[in-house]
Amino acid sequence: MDEVPGVPAGLLGGHPRVLAAAAATGRLPGRAALDDYRAAGARAAESGVPLRVLVETALVMAESMDPVPLPALRRAVSALMEGYENAQRLALRQEEVARREFVDDLLQGRADRLAERAEHFGLRLAETYAVAVARPAVPLDDGSVRDGTVRDGGGVVRDGGGVVWDGDGPARRIEEAMVARFGSHNVLVAVRDGGLVCVVPGSLTVATGEFTHHVRQMFAPGWRVGLGRPHRGPGGVVTSYREATGAIELGDRLDLRAPVLKAADLLVFPVLLRDRAAIEDLVTTVLSPLREARGGPEPLLGTLEAVFASQGNQTAAARRLGVSTRAVTYRLERIRRLTGFSPDDPTQRFTLETAVLGARLLEWPAHAPG
Structure with missing residues (x-):
């Protein structure tokens, strides 16, 4: 039989013989024959032969037979497809491994054949x-x-x-x-x-x-x-x-x-952490008095964050916190009395906001500078 375009020579060379034996004896292809079909399917995948072309070739080669041993042909095509799909999955898996190794090397700056x-x-x-x-x-x-x-x-x-x-x-x-x-x-x-x-x-x-x-x-x-x-x-x-x-x-x-x-x-935060001693000093100096508040400093820190996130709008801050506007006003007054800083004053607001950000970066007061 002439070679089929797009299919490597000899890829299905044993196919007619297997079908002829099945037609003559009525026996289905054995394990060895099916392993050969799986191997042929894998070689087809590695050679870039489309699966449709591979299956169509196997069917065309069987058409010349009379009668066509359909159960044997079905098993043969199934084994071809199994080998083809297994080879594709293995190639995809190998690509995934190579990709993961490359990404690891790239993101860690390891330069072994990186450009290539x-x-x-x-x-x-x-x-x-x-x-x-x-x-x-x-x-x-x-x-x-x-x-x-x-x-x-x-x-x-x-x-x-x-x-x-x-x-x-x-x-x-x-x-x-x-x-x-x-x-x-x-x-x-x-x-x-x-x-x-x-x-x-x-x-x-x-x-x-x-x-x-x-x-x-x-x-x-x-x-x-x-x-x-x-x-x-x-x-x-x-x-x-x-x-x-x-x-x-x-x-x-x-x-x-x-x-x-x-x-x-977020570029300001690395800047803050770059001089850790300075930010620790700021947090300790400005916020330490909040430890004296009933319930600790956390509710007051959360209030300041909500007010800053709301651009100073106390009603909006209250909605964020799920409390009344009067509660926010009371807490801000308590902060002013304890620290001497008020978010209503532009300069003091900047100091307070920076101190609160520093407190979150340092996980203060749970991990207070010492």
Whole structure:
């Protein structure tokens, strides 16, 4: 029989013989024959032969037989497809491992063949890139060796070593959506440290917004997204990643309500922490008198935060706190008497707000400077 275009020579060379034997004896293909079909299916996948073409070729080769041994043909095609799909899953798993290793090396600044490996994933490291990090309420499975438990509700694929990969969970769907819109050469999405990392060109500002949109749609409530600033080169990717994760950490420490935090909007906080001794002195000097208040300093600190977040509007602050406006007014007066600082005075307001931010960064008063 002539070779079929698009199918490697000899790939299905034994197919007519197996079918002829089945037609003559009435016996179905045995284990060895089915293993050969699975191997042929795997070679077809590795050679880039479309599955449709492979199956159609097997069917066309059977059409010349009279009669066609349909049960044997069905088993043969099933084994071909099984081998093809197994090879595809293994290749996908290997790609996931390579991607995870590359992302780890990239975000930790390890330079072993970094540029060469980056080209495989479509990144040109001399350009400017920004990193977004999504942290779900429940950590994602990064595909490393597990006991078989699925962490985020997707399909499970196991290779011979018992490796488990979540192939149909939120992380995979977000990656597919991002690649579908921007192309695989423009985005790199990978699970790392229980979160989802997205690396995009700095010029493609809409991509981080799209990433956040998909996180909002596919992650359960309780997620946060940190957005790093664009930086140039491999070191810039590391810097942007650290900014993104730092934004999430600051959101937790400061109990910020916003689920999406931009590092560019939080630059004041690293500045505050850079001179830790100075911020500790400010917090101790300004806020220590609040310890004398009935109920401790926490209600008064929360009141100041609500007032600052409401641009000084005490009615709006009361709604945030779930108390009466009179209660807010009373607490602010108590703060003024204890500390000598009033949020109504512009200079004193700045001092108070900075001290409150410093208190949250230092986890004061639970971890009071000493």
